Amino acid sequence: MSSEFENESPTDADEVLVSRAQSGDTLAFDQLVVRYSPRLYGMIYHMTSNKEDANDLTQDVFAKAYRSLNRFRGRSSFYTWIYAIGTNMTLNFLKKRNRRAVWSLDNLDSGIQNDEAMVDLAHAANPRHQSDLNELQKKLNEAMQSLSNAHRAVVTMFDIQGIPHAEISKILKVSEGTVRSRLFYAHRQLQGHLEEFIK
């Protein structure tokens, strides 16, 4: 699968920015924030299904990365490193949230905009397509939240963000086989939740 991670090769530029940031250049770190905040926010948002949580967690991830930047030795790429920080912090956050009984699916956000691809899939000819869209979005979020945190992480990174298996295995520090197996079981579980939308 081709992905934005494969097509884009910001590694060299990242190294330069990281090196400048390590020397105290805050503007260089700001450029890294600009470069990676949309992807990190997306990953965290799809993991939590909550905008406020995603915003706070993404801020915390960059703050932690900024504080720990001098410990970054460049053994992995910067995005793998910051994704690993983001994933760990999000999984810890979700563990705590799952322990809180008051959290419910009502807290899930619904923010899909009327994108063309979305309209096509939800049968634009259908006069009830807007309610279908809302229903589909609700079902998608519920289906995602029904997955375990580990399964949701691989679905988010692979299916939604297009990160290759090899990169996911580096981020999560598990084998590629584990990534593939988690994806397989997650897809099977999602089929059960979304069968009404599958022809």
Add this chain to the structure above:
Amino acid sequence: MNEPEKQVQKLIRLKRFEEPRDGYFEDFLKEFQSRRNERETSKGFLNSRVSGGAGNRKWFIGAGMAYAALLAVVLMWPNGPEAKQDASRQPIIFEPKQPVRNSVTSPKAPVSIPRP
């Protein structure tokens, strides 16, 4: 990959189009910079309190000297074996007074009352 699995993937990929409002990431950067400045300011403030200007240094030297003097007094306070030999330094023990009894007379034997 079977057909239903492909369709599940297609559905899940729709979540790519869930995006925050326009301008969100510009605001995100501003928020990050503002939080960082706050942290740097508070860190700088703490550093200045610890290793700061001449005024603070004077306070730290004064506090250090006072602590050293207190420590010296505690260490020099006599509480070793010599101190025990000095009777004047024996702790005063207040013993409770014995109840006043007639210790001269022998205790009386129980009196038996003859019955009529």
